Amino acid sequence: MLANNSQAFLEYLDDWYANLPELPLDDLLIDGADRVAVTCVDIIVGFCTDGALASPRVQSIVAPIAELFKTAHAGGVRHFILPQDSHPVDAVEFGAFPVHCVRGTPEADTAPELRALPFADSFTIFEKNSLSAALSTGFPAWVAEHPEVDTYIITGDCSDLCVYQLAMFLRLDANARNVQRRVVLPAQCVDTYDTPLEVARELGLYAHPGDFHHVFSLHHMSANGVEVVKALK
Structure with missing residues (x-):
């Protein structure tokens, strides 16, 4: 029933995604670059190139994110916030996901394309031990301590997991506190991994069709x- 009843919605979703507008970055900087923060969640080695959860889809967004970082920095942005997985070896999360991004290992390092940026030493990195950048991290305090920042640009992975949690925290936090805030997500700079149905069946995993989860999650956030x-x- 779900497959039959969802066909029209899936066609609508395809059309919605294909017709997303572009937005000039200058439109976000017009009131001052000091009011803008670029966030980048989990663009680290363990999700890009090495480890059990590395994904070529995630690696493909690293270059666009690095370009956005450079353009934003040239425009005067100085707030670059990077929440990143950094798990203890006995992380409870490993009951749901394979062991990944253990603190102190190369997998937990920022992707080299971002580390190579000449202003990388100004990044603010928050280690996290769950999908959420807002649980048991310093990120909520940073947000509260920087009320002048009223625009957050969201980049990273995964669209339906850590990106979703980050964007929704920023949106709902603003709503709850009745604060005017823009949360802007360029689809070019986020993605999620793909586990096709046939692979999931063969390995006994949950299926995770990347295209569906990516677009559906973006629509839900929108x-x-x-x-x-x-x-x-």
Whole structure:
């Protein structure tokens, strides 16, 4: 029943995603670059190139994110916030996901393309031990301590997991405190991994069709007030 009843919605979702608008980055900087923060969740080695959860889809967004970082920095942005997995060896999360991004291992390192940026020493990195950048991290305090920042640009992975948690925290935190805040997500700079149905059946895993989870999650965030755009140019 779900497959039959969802066909029209899936066609609508395809059309929605194909027609996302682009947004000039300058539109976000017009009131001052000091009011903008670029966030980048989990663009680290263990999700890009090495380890049990590394994904070529995630690696493919590293270059666009690095370009956005460079453009934003050239425009005067100085807040670059990177929440990143950094798990203890006995992380409870490993009951749901394979062991990944253990603190002190290369997997927990920021992707080299971001580390190579000339302003990388100014990144603010928050280690996290769950999908959420807002649980048991310093990120919520940073947000509260920087009330002048009223625009957050969201990048990273995964669209339906840590990106979703980050964007929704920023959106719902603003709603709860009745604070005006823009949460802007360029789809070009986020993605999720793919576990096709046939692979999942063979290995006894949960199926995770990347295209569906990516687009559906972006649509859900958009419906909740996150500004989802194709790209920031």
